[in-house]
Amino acid sequence: xxxxxxxxxxxxxxxxxxxxxxxxxxxxxxxxxxxxxxxxxxxxxxxxxxxxxxxxxxxxxxxxxxxxxxxxxxxxxxxxxxxxxxxxxxxxxxxxxxxxxxxxxxxxxxxxxx
Amino acid sequence: xxxxxxxxxxxxxxxxxxxxxxxxxxxxxxxxxxxxxxxxxxxxxxxxxxxxxxxxxxxxxxxxxxxxxxxxxxxxxxxxxxxxxxxxxxxxxxxxxxxxxxxxxxxxxxxxx
Numbered sequence: 001x002x003x004x005x006x007x008x009x010x011x012x013x014x015x016x017x018x019x020x021x022x023x024x025x026x027x028x029x030x031x032x033x034x035x036x037x038x039x040x041x042x043x044x045x046x047x048x049x050x051x052x053x054x055x056x057x058x059x060x061x062x063x064x065x066x067x068x069x070x071x072x073x074x075x076x077x078x079x080x081x082x083x084x085x086x087x088x089x090x091x092x093x094x095x096x097x098x099x100x101x102x103x104x105x106x107x108x109x110x111x112x113x114x
Numbered sequence: 115x116x117x118x119x120x121x122x123x124x125x126x127x128x129x130x131x132x133x134x135x136x137x138x139x140x141x142x143x144x145x146x147x148x149x150x151x152x153x154x155x156x157x158x159x160x161x162x163x164x165x166x167x168x169x170x171x172x173x174x175x176x177x178x179x180x181x182x183x184x185x186x187x188x189x190x191x192x193x194x195x196x197x198x199x200x201x202x203x204x205x206x207x208x209x210x211x212x213x214x215x216x217x218x219x220x221x222x223x224x225x226x227x
Contacts, residue, residue, distance in 0.1 A: 033214075042218050042220055045215070048214060093156070099215065101162065103159075103215060105157050
């Protein structure tokens with residue numbers, strides 16, 4: 001089966017600019033997650049979708065980050081305006097209805113804010 | 115909030131040696147997972163554990179779900195160069211209020227041929 005697709009792979013922007021990341025999960029996976037991974041740390045959940053609804057966005061900095069999954073399939077994560085501390089790898093993952101089988105991660109988008 | 119304490123932070127070993135790493139928490143979980151992440155890639159699932167005391171193997175990898183449900187360990191036997199990478203523990207309370215996967219900070223493994 002095809003894996004989780006993410007684009008772009010790399011992005012460099014200046015602070016205060018905006019950026020968007022795209023994710024296409026594994027076909028049939030109802031749940032989609034966006035994680036932020038800062039260098040040297042483990043991934044940290046930003047937002048979780050179940051189909052096209054938000055399940056948990058408690059750790060999403062809503063003043064600058066937004067995400068949508070309008071048709072319950074692919075998803076977009078946006079940052080506007082970006083700050084230097086947003087430099088990180090943004091990972092998208094998906095899972096079946098039972099997440100205990102583990103999440104499948106994409107390769108991530110490496111964002112550098114200068 | 116909930117957090118996982120993973121140790122050691124890094125390991126530098128000789129090829130053929132066995133490796134052991136562990137993860138502890140002050141919180142109880144009903145699922146423990148171990149992932150490996152290679153440079154420039156997302157984490158890949160190695161082993162999933164669903165029951166306290168469970169011991170599960172995947173080739174040269176063995177992991178255990180602690181009986182207190184607050185810890186887990188991963189062993190790698192007879193390490194080879196391709197074992198190099200960052201290993202993450204992760205934990206989940208499926209069905210509870212915390213239904214999301216949280217991660218430790220990782221153990222970076224380096225193997226000298």
